[in-house]
Amino acid sequence: MRRVVFASGKGGTGKTTFTAITARLAAEDGPLVLADCDVEAANLPIALRATVTGSEPFAGGSKAVIDADACRGCGACQPVCRFEAIAADEDFWRTRAFVIDPWACEGCGACVPACPYDAITMEQSRAGEVHTAETVIGPMAFGQLVAGEDLSGKLVTEVRTRADAIGVEHGIDRMWIDGPPGVGCPAIAALTGTDLVMAVTEPTLSGEHDLMRLVTLARRFDLPVAVVLNKADLSASGARRIRERMAAEGLDLVAEVPFDAELAALPERLARGEEFAFPDTPGMDGVRATAAWLAERMGAGS
Ligand code: SF4
Numbered sequence: 141m142r143r144v145v146f147a148s149g150k151g152g153t154g155k156t157t158f159t160a161i162t163a164r165l166a167a168e169d170g171p172l173v174l175a176d177c178d179v180e181a182a183n184l185p186i187a188l189r190a191t192v193t194g195s196e197p198f199a200g201g202s203k204a205v206i207d208a209d210a211c212r213g214c215g216a217c218q219p220v221c222r223f224e225a226i227a228a229d230e231d232f233w234r235t236r237a238f239v240i241d242p243w244a245c246e247g248c249g250a251c252v253p254a255c256p257y258d259a260i261t262m263e264q265s266r267a268g269e270v271h272t273a274e275t276v277i278g279p280m281a282f283g284q285l286v287a288g289e290d291l292s293g294k295l296v297t298e299v300r301t302r303a304d305a306i307g308v309e310h311g312i313d314r315m316w317i318d319g320p321p322g323v324g325c326p327a328i329a330a331l332t333g334t335d336l337v338m339a340v341t342e343p344t345l346s347g348e349h350d351l352m353r354l355v356t357l358a359r360r361f362d363l364p365v366a367v368v369l370n371k372a373d374l375s376a377s378g379a380r381r382i383r384e385r386m387a388a389e390g391l392d393l394v395a396e397v398p399f400d401a402e403l404a405a406l407p408e409r410l411a412r413g414e415e416f417a418f419p420d421t422p423g424m425d426g427v428r429a430t431a432a433w434l435a436e437r438m439g440a441g442s
């Protein structure tokens with residue numbers, strides 16, 4: 141399996157647009173598997189009209205729960221909790237029970253033996269879901285993290301595992317991955333075991349800064365990085381700086397893509413299921429150049 145991950149170090153650079161459209165162009169040469177590793181805001185399933193074919197829960201950590209019927213309201217559990225997650229019920233004078241704030245509970249389990257009435261148990265929480273789906277291009281895996289959960293790196297790993305399984309099941313040996321923003325645990329999980337990082341950046345100081353953080357991360361894993369400069373015409377000085385930095389770092393600058401309203405609208409049109417030909421615009425030329433560059437490195441697929 142050859143895997144390319146589209147990443148940006150930050151959100152809003154057009155990463156999902158490049159993933160979706162280059163995947164669509166690559167699918168003309170052979171099958172590929174898709175994985176959306178942005179488990180906090182998975183947009184690739186929307187852009188490629190994913191139809192979910194299977195879902196499995198993704199388990200989070202354990203949380204303590206008080207059985208209100210068994211609780212006698214003695215309060216013995218409250219001082220045991222270092223995280224101040226236990227308090228008397230707001231309606232204590234009626235219920236005579238204590239309650240646990242699931243957002244504050246760290247799942248240490250210290251309160252369980254502190255209860256003389258065995259009213260506290262540990263329950264496993266549901267932190268999200270892993271989905272498999274069919275899209276207009278090919279099969280996909282993606283995840284959805286429950287708001288407030290912090291296990292996005294582990295969920296990304298689950299998505300990657302599921303995408304690998306899809307590849308084996310369908311005999312497909314290419315994978316397009318839409319990575320998460322940032323350079324934290326989710327990004328590490330998305331980059332691990334890939335063959336190429338396709339960094340999508342823009343000609344701003346923050347774009348350059350976030351790009352270099354991504355490059356530093358990729359180098360820790362010995363991963364080659366290629367760069368697409370999106371919205372390249374928005375700042376001549378910014379674009380020049382990115383060019384110079386890429387040359388100094390020995391990185392491939394695959395394409396410079398000018399801002400293109402038609403290109404920006406393509407994911408929306410794909411999501412609506414419109415039949416259309418890709419426009420002949422400067423922006424689309426840049427995406428085609430990126431797809432052609434990728435075709436040389438990723439092959440035609442089988
Ligand atoms: S499991 Fe630990 S963190 Fe959660 S309520 Fe009990 S003592 Fe507090």
Ligand code: SF4
Binds near residue numbers: 214
């Ligand atoms: S120790 Fe047990 S009975 Fe006492 S307040 Fe806590 S949960 Fe209720």
